[in-house]
Amino acid sequence: MASLTSRTRRTIAAGCGLALVVGGAAGFLGRHELNEAWLKYQWRDRHYNAAVMEKALMIAGGNPTEAQNESKEAVTIAEQFAQARTAPGVVAPGAYGNAFTQIQGLTHSAGTWKEVTGVPYNADDPRYRDYYSNSSGGAGHVTGRITGLAADNANHVYAAGADGGVWRSSQGGGAWTSIADTLPSLSGGDLQLAGDGSLWFATGESNTGATSFVGAGVYRLGSPTSAAFAPTDRVGGKELESTTIGRIRFGGGSTVFAATNRGIWYHAAGSKAGAWTFGFAPNPSWMPEIKDDAGNVLVPAGSNWGGNTASGPTDAAYKNIVNDIAVDPKNPKHVVAAIGWRSGDAYNGFYETNDFTTGPSGWHKLSVTLGSITNTSDVGYTTFAFSKTGDRLYALVQQPSKISGSSSLAGIFVSKTGSPKGPWNKIADAAQLHNSGSALDRKGYGVGVQAWYNQFLTVDPANRDHVWAGLEEVFETKDAGSHWSAVSPYWNFYFPCWNIADSKNTCPLAGHPDQHSVAVGTRNGTPVVFFGNDGGVYRRPVNGQVNANGNATDLESTSTDGTLDALQYYSVSVGTETAGSGVVVSGGLQDNGTSNLRKVAPNGTNGDTEMGSGFGGDGGDSAADPRQGCNQLQEYVYLAVKVTNNCATNPGALSEATATSWSLDPGDPNPRFIAPVGLDGADPDTAIFGGQFVYTVPKVWAARDASAVKKVFDLGAGHSATAVSMQDGTAYVSWCGPCNNTGFTRGIATNAGGTWHQLTLASTFPNRFVQGLTIDPANTQHAYAAINGFSRRFTEGPGAGVGHLYETTDGGATWTDTSGNLPDVPASTVKQLANGGVVLGTDLATFYRAKGATTWQVLGTGLPLTVVMDLESAPDGNLYAATHGRGIWSIPAPQ
Structure with missing residues (x-):
């Protein structure tokens, strides 16, 4: 798309x-x-x-x-995050595994990383109710997106973050411990407990529904209540590397199935040994060649893959996506699959086999009627749920032909025979769910507008008529769909119980929107259900209570102690706190606004007991005045930059006139979803932004509207800035355009030498995303560019080139590959330190090269192997890293 x-x-x-x-x-x-x-x-x-x-x-x-812009934004950031790692083509299997192996061979520099954001994050913090905040909406304490949940009947619950690995709680939520930090991929696709008590973690988040780039396979932990995952826990070999895995399902206790973007695979459930077996893909001509560890070909390259067609690799990412698999409780050889791309294709629909061991020949597509849908190409992203005994089969179905409407939900259906052939009866649609206590506005933003992105469905093991369905909100029925309740609404803003003053706000906790995972377990002897969404893990009793509006009165956040730090930062900014009582650490987050943590001491201790959110929605790039950390620039998305002089502290702005933050949005025609924002390293009163145009803002902390923003250079029609850096008035700005895999183009513009101009990049400079830039404080002709994506060995696309760090000493006229012994892993951010050393943040680690050295080390110890999006040198002498799944971390800057 x-x-x-x-x-x-x-x-x-x-x-x-x-x-x-x-x-x-x-x-x-x-x-x-x-x-x-x-x-x-x-x-x-x-x-x-x-x-x-x-x-x-x-x-x-x-x-x-x-x-429905929220839905469009979710599509865009998923695609753009993937593009940066795949353009100009797609990633071949084995890329992340290879990088992980390379990292193991590197030495570590001195120092230990400390987690900065391991404190509660209160989305309803009463200090931050400025004009652009969502505080008081009812989300409560939040963390990042949870894509997998599993729970037992002895207080244990496990949560998988979108890019943060796996956590365990032994008290039914709270006091979380990370148990997967050493794996080569912390991207969570699914999490399931097997009948023998083992915990299965499928890596490779499938919510992008597009190009695969983050998975390292499936891992099995035999003693999850006490042990932690290790790389040796991988099931099979490299055959599922570089895939996304949406669901793993068990059949008859002996087989585990994986629903991937490259078809259906299965494996013996009782063992890690042996390769996964390829089961089925509806479009084998679009499959890449997949081998096992011994080099045996498990899947031959299809006729439409690789160099066989001009668009093969790019289009292939959409051709074999399996949304879900359901194993018939009455017959473990009877397996059902929902397969299809969210925007529709001829292969979309329901498939089944009555003997999966026969391989692809055993699978066939079903002809089903779902309400008004008779053409299976209009059956999109679907989630199944069998009742415990198999006499009911439920399906939550997204409808591709409605993806541009106010809702793309076809409905929730039930087959009362348990047969995937039906007959299927519709038991809910967008209108019915809206009337069940939803907070969404039917005139503009319908229930299920993001049905292509957020779904879960499960049946109470003790009651076949008791069902929970997750879309943007959580819905519950106790009578097989005759009546529904929105037990976790989008927010409380539309309800009469809401008031901005906490003393007058009588609404119960609403929870966070955008649902992805669900599990039923037991806490202190009481059956409970857990919901995983873009704000973390919430729980309530299985047989809970609702108010007159149908909203739960007993919903609880499990993030109240800050131990589940799955926060997905795009940026970090640090500046001195007022009166010198430490520093202010802030940053923009996926769907969780902008966080503020104040009075952080150099040793990492926090004087602020919890973080608050000064801005709502998605947070983007950011910048803070190093002299005064509450002077902040915070981006919503698409270069909608706000400026504040007090961290947007405001207990309740009743109008724009009393706001403590102001919009500097320049109205750029073509910014990236997360557009770059920065300050001049020598003059922190001057800011620089980038969209299609490059903008500067003199005296930025006194600015109150976009009239203060100066347009200084046009990067070109169709071009969008990907990174900015400025020092003593000299700036470098990288761009892409087109930015998608087909026709990808990149470049760098600068005013080094006195006037703005486009650089001529040699053919040896990689045709991949330039994601980070930094300028030598002592010489503005000297700069570095961080290159995202993988080198040519793994990236199938024109001009991918090699290397991840390029250096210029002549104002960009020439560039030299200084990657040296760096692992081949996507890089997003680079900083030259005061000591002349260079630090590079990548998808798996942060690397350091001392001044004058030619080899790289892993910077320090203790940082989880997750995506580092931004690095900032702070006035307290520390280096801060914003990770996209494990919060913000700091380490003393190397000396």
């Missing part, structure tokens, strides 16, 4: 006094932007006026039936 890189923004004023920030290209209004508009109106009048809101939406250029 094409990424949505064109976004025009404007601020409008409606007669009711609403101010809306709107994506003009498609006319979509984001959920957090809708929240801002609605809150401003509610604070004024206390009651939501649908007619006024609809008028405001229409003035904004949007169709109120298409206010």
Whole structure:
């Protein structure tokens, strides 16, 4: 799918006094932007006026039936995150495993990393209720996206983060311990307990639904209540490397199935030995060659793969995605699969086999009717759930033809015979679920608008009619769909119980939106259900209570102690706290706004007992004044930059006039979803942004609107900045455009030498994403560029080249590969330190090369092997790393 890189923004004023920030290209209004508009109106009048809101939406250029920007944003960031690691092609199997092996051969420099954000993160912190905050919405204490959950009947619950590995709690949630930090991939696809008590962790998050790049296979832990995963726990060999795995399922206690983006695979459940067996893929001509560790070909390269067609590798990423597998409890050889791309394809639909051991020939596609859907190409992302005895089969179905509408949910269906052939009866649709206590606005943002992205479905083991369904919200039925309750709504803002003042807010905890995983277990003898979403893990009793609106009154967050640090940062910024009481550490997060942690001492201790969120929605890139850490630039997305002088502290701004943050959004026509923002290293009063245009902001901390933003250079139509760096007024800005795999182009612009110009990059400079830039403080002609993606050995695409760090000493006229002994792993950020050394942040580790040295070391010890998105040198003498799945960490800067 094409990424949505064109976004025009404007601020409008409606007669009711609403101010809306709107994506003009498609006319979509984001959920957090809708929240801002609605809150401003509610604070004024206390009651939501649908007619006024609809008028405001229409003035904004949007169709109120298409206010689904949150869904579009989720598509975009998934694609752009993948593009940076795959362009100009796709990644061949074995890439991350190879990098992991290379890292094991490197020495470590001195120093130990310390976790900075291992404290509670309160999304409803009453200190931060500024104009752009979601605080008081009811999410409570949050962490990052949880893609897998498993629980037993003895207080143990396990959680897999989107890029943070696996955690264990022995008290039914809370006091979490990480148990997978040494694995070569911490990207969570699924997590399941087998009948023998072993815990299975499938790596490679499937929520991108696109190109595979982060998986290292499946791991089995025999004693999960006490042990931790090790690389030797991998099941099989490298055959599932570089895949995404959406579900793992067990059949009859003897076989485990993996639903991957490269078809269905299976393995004996009682052993790690032996390769996975390829079961089925609907489009074998689009499969890559896959070998086992001995070099035996398990799957031959299809006729549409690799060099056989011009677009083969790129298109192949979508051709064999398996959404879910269900094993019939009555017959373990009867296996059902939901296969299909979210935007529709001829192969989409339900498949089954009555004897999976016969291989691909045993599988066949079913002809089913799901409500009005009779064409299986219109059956998209689907999740199955059998009742314990197999007499009921439920299905939550996304509909590709509706993916651009206000909801792409086809419905929730049940086959009361347990047969995948049906007949299928619809037991819920978007309208019915909305009327069950949903917080979503039916006129603009329908239930299931992100059904392609967030789904779970499970049946109470003790009651075949008791079902939980996860979309943006969590829904529950106790009578097989006759009645539903939105037990965990999107937020509380639309409900009469809500008030910005906590003393007047009578709403129960709403939980965080965007659901991905579910598990039923026992806590202190009581059956409980756990929900995993973009804000962490929530729990409630299996037989819980709801209020008159159908919302749970007994929902709890399990992140109240801060031990489950799965936070997915895009950036980190550090500056001195007022009165010199430490530093302020802030950063932008996936779907969790911007966090503030204040009074952090140089030794890592925190004077602030918990973090709060000064800005809502997705957080993006950021920058902080090193002299005053509450002077901050924080991006929402698409270069919607806000400036604040007090960390956006505000107990309850009732209007824009009393806000403590202001928008500097320049209205760029083509920014990246996470667009680069920075400060001049020699003059922290000057900022630099990048979209299609390069912008500078003199006296940025006094700026109050976009009139302070100066457009200084046009990178070119269709080009989008990927990184910025500035020192003493000299800047380097990298860009891509097109940024997707097909036709990918990149470049670097600079004003080194006095005037802005595009650099001519030699053919030896990799045709991959330039994701990070840094300038030598002592010589602005000297700079480094960090290169994302894998080198040519693993990246199938034109001009991929080799290396991950390039250096110029002549203002960009020439560049030299200084990668040396660096492992071949995507790099996202680079910093030259005050001592002349260089630090590089990558998808698996942070590396250090001392001044004058020619070889690299792993920087320090103790940092989990996860994606490092940003590195910042701080005034306290520490180096801070923002990881995309394990929070923020710090280490004393090498001397």
